[in-house]
Amino acid sequence: MYSIILEQPDKQHPVLDNKKCEMMFENLQQELDGETIGSPFDIYSVETIRKRLEFDKYPAHPADVFVWGEGEPAKPYLTKIGGVPYYPREFWPHTEDDDKPYIFLAQICFVDSKDVLPFSMPGDVLLFFMKHDLYKHYLVSDEPDDLYFQWVRIGDQTTWNQQAMREHGFRSVEMSYFGVIHRTQDYGEYGYRCPAEIMKKLDETPSLGRSYLIPAMSGTKIGGFPYFIQNGPGDYNAETRDCNDGARYIGQFVSLQFASGVPFPWCNREQPISHEFNTNDSIYAKGKSLMIDDMGSIYLFMMPDGQIAWLDECY
Numbered sequence: 405m406y407s408i409i410l411e412q413p414d415k416q417h418p419v420l421d422n423k424k425c426e427m428m429f430e431n432l433q434q435e436l437d438g439e440t441i442g443s444p445f446d447i448y449s450v451e452t453i454r455k456r457l458e459f460d461k462y463p464a465h466p467a468d469v470f471v472w473g474e475g476e477p478a479k480p481y482l483t484k485i486g487g488v489p490y491y492p493r494e495f496w497p498h499t500e501d502d503d504k505p506y507i508f509l510a511q512i513c514f515v516d517s518k519d520v521l522p523f524s525m526p527g528d529v530l531l532f533f534m535k536h537d538l539y540k541h542y543l544v545s546d547e548p549d550d551l552y553f554q555w556v557r558i559g560d561q562t563t564w565n566q567q568a569m570r571e572h573g574f575r576s577v578e579m580s581y582f583g584v585i586h587r588t589q590d591y592g593e594y595g596y597r598c599p600a601e602i603m604k605k606l607d608e609t610p611s612l613g614r615s616y617l618i619p620a621m622s623g624t625k626i627g628g629f630p631y632f633i634q635n636g637p638g639d640y641n642a643e644t645r646d647c648n649d650g651a652r653y654i655g656q657f658v659s660l661q662f663a664s665g666v667p668f669p670w671c672n673r674e675q676p677i678s679h680e681f682n683t684n685d686s687i688y689a690k691g692k693s694l695m696i697d698d699m700g701s702i703y704l705f706m707m708p709d710g711q712i713a714w715l716d717e718c719y
Contacts, residue, residue: 407672417585438614441623443663462599464589467628468517472581473671483583485510486576493562497552506533508576520627526710527555553712579691584671590620590628596642626655633717651705651713658701660694
């Protein structure tokens with residue numbers, strides 16, 4: 405069993421094979437609890453708890469959450485972290501203050517998620533770039549221009565490749581992962597719009613760790629409900645999922661840390677990775693983790709004109 409990925413004719417992204425996940429994980433001696441989503445086991449853990457607690461009886465909002473495979477996607481415009489951006493060859497974003505090139509961080513493709521959000525997007529792919537001096541081991545985002553976002557449409561434009569990036573001195577983060585999509589449901593923000601019966605079940609389940617990560621998945625995702633690590637924007641309305649200036653929640657991008665000690669830390673590698681420090685095959689090794697502050701998230705909001713407003717929060 406080389407991968408736990410399905411190809412479905414109605415999806416452009418590869419799809420997580422949930423039946424194979426159950427086969428791989430159901431007999432593991434591994435405690436299930438709330439997880440920040442990065443690996444297939446994280447989704448299995450959260451979805452299994454939801455099933456046991458009969459969440460499907462309650463109102464929910466659809467969401468598409470991503471786990472990861474190693475390498476570039478089959479189609480260059482699909483969801484990815486690092487690698488080559490799906491961006492027109494004649495452009496590359498530069499900082500306004502010193503005209504230095506931004507670093508490509510990630511892109512999220514919305515082509516399979518048009519039924520998830522109740523409004524249309526101004527493009528098919530949202531690209532994330534980060535300021536040149538931010539990339540060390542942690543991505544720290546404090547100023548409005550620390551991140552640069554750009555919408556693009558899928559089309560016939562000539563896009564960048566690795567050779568062209570090298571020739572111009574442009575770069576991406578030092579990792580390359582492609583998104584594997586999983587359609588799920590979110591049941592409200594923990595404590596907000598979350599049915600009282602769900603909260604009661606979570607509170608009464610013995611030894612359930614991080615129960616606050618069960619109602620709304622904390623992963624790189626489109627749609628659903630946000631799980632705010634702190635308090636979210638000051639003017640955020642939990643009922644409407646928007647802010648006073650018309651900014652509407654569309655998804656989030658989370659720190660990357662794979663599940664250790666279980667099969668398939670990413671979708672096309674069955675061999676587990678280590679939890680030890682200072683090894684090349686560890687969840688902490690270079691190229692195998694990406695921290696937004698301290699295991700933080702970037703929350704994405706779309707303004708009425710299509711521009712992106714964002715907020716980062718961490719533990």
